[in-house]
Amino acid sequence: MDATDEDVDFVIVGSGAGGGPLAARLALDGFRVLVLEAGDDHACPYYSVPIMQAYASEDPAMRWDFFVRHWGADEIQSRDPKFVPERDGVLYPRGSTVGGSTAVSAMVTMYPPAGDWRRLAELTGDPSWGPEAMRGLVRRLEAWRGADAQPLPGLDEADREQLAGHGRSGWLGTTRAAPSLAGREPRFLDIIGAIEQTARTMFDIPQEVSLPRDINAQDTPDDFQGMTFVPVAVRDGRRNGSRERLQEVARQHPDRLTIRTGCLVTRVVLEGTTAVGVEYLVGRRAYRAAPAGSACAAGAATGPADPGGAARTARARREVILAGGTFNTPQLLMLSGLGPASELAGLGIEPVRDLPGVGANLHDRYEVSVVGELAEDYPIFAGAALDVPADGEPADDLYTQWRDDADGPYTTNGSLAAIVARSGVAGPESDLVVFALPIDFRGYYPGYAKDAVREHDRLSIVVLKAHTTNRAGTVRLRTTDPRDVPAIDFRYFEEGSGDAAADLRGVVDGIGIARSILSRVPGVRRELVPGDEVTDKDALASFVREQSWGHHACGTARIGRADDPLAVVDGDFRVHGIDRLRVVDASVFPDIPGLFIASAVYLISEKAADVIAAAHPKG
Template sequence: MTSTSDAPMAGADAPRWDYVIVGSGAGGGTLAARLVESGMRVLLLEAGGDPRAGGGRLPDDYDVPAFHPFACEDAAMRWDFHVRHYADEAQQSKDWKYQAGQGVLYPRAATLGGCTSHNAMIFMLPHDSDWDHIAQLTGDRSWAASQLRRYAHRVEDCRHRPLWRLLRHVGLDPTGHGWNGWLRTEKAMPLSVLGDEGLLRLLIDSAGAFTRGLPAPLRSALRWVRGGLGDPNARHFRPGSFEGLCYTPLATSSHQRTGVRERLLAVAAAHPGRLQIELNALATRVLFDADGAACGVEYLKGAHLYKAHAVPSEKPGDRCTARARREVVLCGGAFNTPQLLMLSGIGAAAELQAHGIALRADLPGVGRNLQDRYEVAVTHRMREPWRVLKGARFDRDDTLWRRWQLEREGMYASNGAALGVVSRSDGAQQQGHDPDLFCMALLARFEGYFPGFSARIRDQADQMTWAVLKAHTRNRAGTVRLRSADPRDMPRVDFHYFEEGDDQAGEDLRAVVQAIRQVRVMTAPLIAGGWIAEELAPGAEVQSDEALADYVRHTAWGHHASCSCPIGPPGQGGVLDSVFTVHGVPRLRVVDASVFPRIPGFFVAGAIYMVAEKAADALLHTASQTPLSAN
């Protein structure tokens, strides 16, 4: 049997699989691969196609790290969700990215590998407190951070600490990294940086300004050296969470994107007949047996059927079913998994009744608790274009593409991030919480998502953005609701930002304003030295806390949606138990970004990989205790 298929499988003649998994992203793809390696037969349903075979700008938009913004807008694989940040129309309309009648663009990827096919490839592990919180919430000690570390080791193949990679063979490894996992991680800071004086000044002056602003600069610098020279994933040098200057480890292999797609294809080749990847298969509902247990999935076979696609198909698709001998696992992400649960009769009774959907399990938490990180941009025009981007058209056969193709060098080997800074807001410091601010210098102008946003990156080679990210957000008031009972429709997504949500004290807002001021301290030497010509946004005239807060309210965005089907007790809005099973629905689990009770760390992909590996252990344990029925 082939590893991928474009031919529909229908009805009683379809093969019966141990598991049917919906979604091939960081959760579903990782889980499917591990189950297959453990001897199981898995059908993996993916609504999109192959990101390296879509024509147009593919495969370059997929392969080349610097092309990731263009991957987000590549018509061959993009899904364009439009979300609301505010229910209040007057407030929402103040965001220049808002399209009246639609919302704010929120790119997702419908393709093999899911959003790992268009993301910025950053691999950063969450904080220990993220895991310990789940252990405390559920009473399941297997969620403790000390237990979760082994799953990070299963994932990571660290290639950016070469000395320790060698020394580990003689028993020396204080880093806590994984060295033999399936996901290679690298560091991309091209040697060409040495030829760009402006970029050197950015690195040196920003780092110097940040360090001088610390309470004890020398002690902080020594801690930075002991802490792994800017490696945000090092764990064993010293206790506590990483703080300070850092680089961003990337999921690349020889400076080319690598991830879930490559993992799946390698496993399919190594285990013929065990993994069937069904492309262009849009799941429409979960199927149940007479006892109410999940037994399969109904799906529509056909390309571009979901209305989030750039050019949705007008064809209805072929209706097919796939049966699971053991369990069904939903891995569609924070928007599509709650939608599919509700279409299958699992959710708030009143909402399902409003759409004429028969109730199977009354779980009001489905589609609630939606969370994201707040991000804003501090953008600048430089005195002159970046030399490292000379000749860049972000297209095949330009000067930088040829260098990347031949040598895997130059700025196209990078995702555009030059420097990262991890710090704590005053609120996090006072409450003893983990670092909650991540500021990242990008050699481009990036102010959030809107149609055509990638063109700014291609056309303006003299721009710099400090992207400000607020982690561990307090606001958990976001919702995913059905637009209709039509599975081809997108759900309604509303994040209820800031005061409209449940952060009435404004802690999130104050933290982002503080981060903007921190960025301004770091850029001050570059402005004084003439390297920065002007601050474009918020703009030098925006100075007061009130004005900066308005800038944040009006322009903030996010792209790490999660937590919409959280683990936790059903009486507290939980949808899943500690082994990912939907409350009250046997043989149905969820494994994706929606499972977290609160948003983890700074970047969500690493956390999803880890929970997928943990879920594989949970599924295999259940399988070992549960004999298959005769059918």
């Protein structure tokens, strides 16, 4: 055991959207922090080039391979073309490098609406969860560099900036695709025009109101409906996020912040009901979600997996903080004796605290794609590999423009524009986002990234249904070996809880919007998915039930009051009944916030830093 292991204030498990910003903020506040990351410290062009985000999620040096069940019933699960029988599930990409899943995400940065924060403030009785306080954290983390939406009629640029309320000096560089990029490709202009026409027609938006609008503007209402640009976590043409935040603070304060990779935490060390540290294995890619393969497609060697040697212990003078994410945090809690007592005892784990909510309440959004085939290829893709050049091979013009000038289409995540809308089953907030990608995207399965760009005449209109009602999913231990991946079962639609019929109708409503957009794009030859022949509501419902997916899992260690038997943590992220142990990641949300989850996790990371620093005053 080295000296650092015994001489830190906080041990933080995980370096993603929850753990990374929190560790950085605590180190800046003067605390000594140790971050334990099970993955490697790996980066390559797939990480850095925004347009390569799908390749990043399939890079064996940066990913965990989780395979999840959408349905318990084999008969319906097997109808999904994304289902991999030999893995008994559907691929659910997660990151395994410094930065966690923010290293392999699509970088979409849409903040949750005020209503989500208002409900958390009511649940906890804590106004610091309220929308005004959380908006202050947006301004603290954000470094907005995008082209703002045009002012509404009667306002000027100064009014627009004040009402938008963006942060300009935070650590998270955020932007949008430069409007000039669309002008380089006539077909992109056609698609963007079709989105605008659909929005104006559906929502009766007059011409004097400029589109697209800014979904992240402070004055955008929770029930906004219309066309928006897609904000992304890109700074100077490159992905940025938790990784850059951690590395910058570690450079500034190497005596305070230590980031240790290849460290698989196996349990929380408890003395009675007090967390005093963690045990971990040192070994490259010891977790069995690590994929087979010796090199990423961009040429960087990963090396063989190492099962890890003898367990080591890292002790925390003040607190242990779990930020392993929605799948790994409940696994670690249960391995530590914190979870459903009867299940733990059945596996031979001595229960320390009966917390039935650990691993319960798993839920996600539902997503599908409408994929069209165009009559002609996109001219901008002529001669483009749409990939990182192999060693010794010349780079295409688009890659060269990104590399040399931090400019061009490769500086975006590929999203052209979006419509935000309320389905026929929406509550008070808009629950649909429908966005266009000039590729063939049908969800996640091994090899999806290459398949998406194989043809240059495809257009995908992706439908994401937020504010779903199903909370019946679970994460459960398969074995007591911490290297084994847990069983992850979402229990879609009627296998789950809530109003399955309403969730299904909401997704079908989104398909209607997607088809309306596609019908306005000139030169569409045919619809490939779900297909021109899939027209009646029953057929559309079957398509949604069989082929939808999600990638924003949350809820498996949810916030709740002490008298709630399924609550795992309180409003200050403290695990109920356990001293000096907190959880700060997507698992704490009782209900999935907003439209995309990464920004919400960044915000709770910033909030947790304030809460924890206040609980441990220095001086």
